[in-house]
Amino acid sequence: MKSKRSITRKLFFITSIVFVVFITTNLIVQSAFFGQFYIKWKSDTLSHDLVKFKDKYSLLKTNDEETSLISAFEDKNSYKIIIRDKAGNLKYLTKTVDARKDSIKARIMDQLMSTQIETIGGVAKFKKDKKPLIFLTDNNLDLEVSATAISYNSVAGISYDEKKDEFIYLYTSLQPVNEAVQVIKEFYYYFYIGAIVIILFLSLIYSNMIAKPLIKITKTAGKMAKLDFTEKCVVKSNDEIGALATSLNLLSENLNESLTSLKDANSKLEKDIEKEKKLTEMRKDFVAAVSHELKTPITLIEGYTQALNDDILEGEEKQYFIDVIMDESRKMNNLVSDMLNLSQLESGNFNLVQEDFYIDELVKPLAKKFSSMLNEKDIKLSVNLVQNIKVTADWNRIEQVLTNYMTNAIRHVNNGGTIAVTMLDREDSICVEVENSGSKIDEAESDKIWDTFYKVDKSRTRKLGGTGLGLSIVKNIILLHGGSCGVANTEMGVKFYFILTKQ
Template sequence: MKSKINLIKKFNKKNITITKKLFIINAIVFAIFIGSTLIIQSLFFEKLYIYKKKTDLIDIINKLKVEYNKADEDTQKELIEECEIKNNIEIIVLQNSNTVKILKFLPSFSNNRANMGRARELTDFIKIWLEDDKNLINLNKKNKNIIVYSNPRDKSSPQNIINISSNDEKDEIFFALTSLQPVNEAVSVIERLYLYFCIGAVFFIILLSFIYSNMIAKPLVKINKVATKLANLDFSEKCEVKSNDEIGNVAASLNFLSENLDNALTSLKEANAKLEEDIEKERKLEKMRRDFVAAVSHELKTPISLIDGYAVGLKDNIFENEDKDYYLDIIIDEAEKMGNLVSDMLDLSYLESGSFKLTREEFNIIPLIKITLKKYENLIKEKNVSLEVNLYSEVKVFADWNRLEQVLTNFITNAIRHVNENGKIYVRTLYEDDFITIEIENTGSHINEEEIDKIWDQFYKIDKSRNRKIGGTGIGLSIVKNILLHHNYPFGVLNTKIGVKFYFKVPKI
């Protein structure tokens, strides 16, 4: 086992880079290609060259015969001369009478010793060939084309190929000679060229390997970097590889995986946060329940005690006759307060339930404000408080009349309850963008900033002593909050320079 581990470690130390791998692969492929080319060249180049010369010579003569058979004698001679010059061959045409019809010893070639030599060789070959009658018989048997080789008189000259073909239409025989050039020297030059080519190819392969490595390694490095971050749950970076290949597909898959994991972890974090929030809400709700029970108990304890005490006193005739009506009024008043508290609690419970629905209609809220203020005119006068009203003539709203009356009643009674002696209460309407703000402001003491957001909670009273003469039930502002939330009306409370201002905003119609 240890030896395997050591072997793996040893192998890891000798990791081959992509550049080296590409260089080795390219070098091997190139070596195989060059080696195969050299082997094929050495084995088949000369044979291919001879085969090509033979087929070309046959094709040339066959095409010549087609035009030759259509031409007159003068034109025939021109065609043969043109074909000789164009293809560097020698042509002699014989009639079956064995007399030379056209023999190329032309004055124009008298200075070209090579052509004259080849013409003589072709003439000598024809003489020898005609001596054997079997040659004519064989010519008719072998598809009208015979290829033979002839060695020149000058041993330093190249070997010749002679094509013998019959022209049955004119009862003639065509002899065409072309020279075979030595290929050994050409092969040697090509091999030397290959050597230079191989040296240049080494540098080219190195450059190509470097380019390939950059094309392949750089994207892989980027992918590895992103994968490492992904392993550490860091999804901030994406693979910027846009190639339309396997590497690009891997990068796209990694990005897809990263995005899905990020979304999954984000969802998990959100779920955990939501769970923590729900737990916290549950704790707060439990606290609210305890506070609610304590508050209700406190609110009901006093009136119940008063009713119980005074009722027992009346039953036992403890009080004088002239005081009985006074204590009976107290019992009735406390019972009424208990009824109001229970009514408010039921109303708040209904508002907070999912079954509550507003009865909306379009109306002018200004008369509603005036009607509500009219109800508390006497109470305002009793407190020696001045009222300043600044309202628009018409403010159309689409709302629940009865519920908005509750809101206005609560804000106005709250202002009356907390306004200072000889103070002022202001009721105003103001235009603000797409809303109309309705404000009820009273002079007097400010609300502590620490408590200003808590006044909307159930049974929360700024007066910690819970003085029954000053405070209400402690549920009114909770009811107001729920009514305005159901209407989707912005609302709030502010400490102003002169006192405290409650407000809510209705959208313009």
């Protein structure tokens, strides 16, 4: 809904009022002052022409020259001329077809001139002033001629030619001004109505032309105030409004870029804060887990060492205590080693020693490498290789991943169970799977087993010598290689795998 004070309405009303006032004022001024202006203009023109005529007339010597000048002047200016010599005799009179009327005009003019000259101080003063005397005939001046009343309405002028000692009378009829003014009023009545309609129409168009781009700019600015910088202000003009629209669009782009940068910075800051929180939690969990993992072997070593120190053990029992101490020491050593590896991997400062090699050459020695552990539990191992698949990776670290998978499978497979190592050739990658028979992993545990110190069965894992860090190390090594790893339950049991990019 548009505001009652919208700029379109303001422009429309202001423009309309200005033009209406202008036309109305013009009509009033013309109606009130046109007649006076016309008479003033006519009087000034006659005075000017009378002076020019007298200057030319005074230089002429012969009657023919005078007659020629008078005729040309009358034809050009539509004036009537009367000239009287110094004795008062009529020297020249503009003649018409009616000689009687001409005589009457001459007498009327003599009467008028005498009256006007007397009003300024007489003939002597008039001659001395050397200025033309301009006057209007009185509309109420009536002269009875043959029982007929004749009324005149003219502007007349008298000038004295000192060189020839003659009086020059010049007069011309005034148009019926009152009638002309009345006609103009009637004309303006219709003109006024038509002009009002046209003005209102043009004002509406003009106000829309001016207001339309301003409305667009206001709309865009309103959206910018709501932090919506998607809409651009399209105003195609080369004036200040167009420049304002261009500046507004540029401001919108700059604000959008700044806001986007600020959002990105805030998002990064939030991620960094969240990461820092996670790291803090990880440190706490890590310290707690390490304390827990070290507590048991340290307690065992301390107790068994105390027993040995008391020298109360002999024979096989003594040897058993020594073997337990050595085994717990080995587990502690493995734990510390894994912790150091994991710390290096998670720090981001670990450098891989990458080289090109065939992945099957890394998988092939598994049977021989783990033969004693496999034979101990009577485990059947099957290896399915894919030849000539080359990767670029750190041989030792990928071997560590495969060793961890194999060790983990041997720990959890039942006696007489099966382990299958399979290579799968994909379009642009190679997948290595280690699958063991036995119990499956709960779906809720499948994501947690990659966390530091997480163990599905803590008592069993300890018995088998696990530290809870192996899969976390695997995950970090594979991620450093740009690959992926995972776990899935199968019909046979559980399958761990990792994927690397082929050359």
